[in-house]
Amino acid sequence: GESVGLHLPTLSVQEGDNSIINCAYSNSASDYFIWYKQESGKGPQFIIDIRSNMDKRQGQRVTVLLNKTVKHLSLQIAATQPGDSAVYFCAEKGSGSSNTGKLIFGQGTTLQVKP
Amino acid sequence: NAGVMQNPRHLVRRRGQEARLRCSPMKGHSHVYWYRQLPEEGLKFMVYLQKENIIDESGMPKERFSAEFPKEGPSILRIQQVVRGDSAAYFCASSVTPGANVLTFGAGSRLTVL
DSSP states (O other): OOOEEESOSEEEEETTSOEEEEEEEOOTTOOEEEEEEEOTTSOOEEEEEEETTOSEEEOSSEEEEEETTTTEEEEEESSOOGGGOEEEEEEEEOTTOTTTTOEEEOOOEEEEEEO | OOOOEEEOSEEEEOTTOOEEEEEEOOTTOOEEEEEEEOTTSOEEEEEEEETTEEEEOTTSOSSSEEEEOOSSSOEEEEEOSOOGGGOEEEEEEEESSTTOSSOEEOOOEEEEEO
């Protein structure tokens, strides 16, 4: 079945360093991917998205890379700050879900930023 | 713009009671989505509704769970005869377009079943 998974449950980085959070997905037919950030006690917050016809997309301090060959997605955060501490989820738009808003979320990676 | 509003933020119920969770979408949004998050897990899709219509309920448990989005008022997620396994955070999201890729989530309602 469809699944989205993350490689590491927790990532600890030093403030100012770059962070890389990885995600593997299983549905090769998915055509849209999103990264969400969830702070403690809050709902998921959209960070950045990418369509399957792209392999890289950049935002402010964040970059998403998509490797369709190995079905791998990564989120890179430049100059990580304490405010980046949160759980990060990758999500895919499942096949046949283009009109339903049905996103398939991974398990989440906790990013801890050390001062 | 108050965003997606959910209430209650925290709800405690005993086994067998009913839980009602409310969601008011962002102003101008007429599409609502409910997701459930179990502890230490990602969010799982439950249901997608438009005003007065259920569009996709493929993630809803077959029994005890129901959702509505009336013409007037908030969307309601109703869980009858709650069990301990229903303890979770329930998130509502909304969008202005149908089946939108980018969803705006509320802060969630955390249900604890004793």
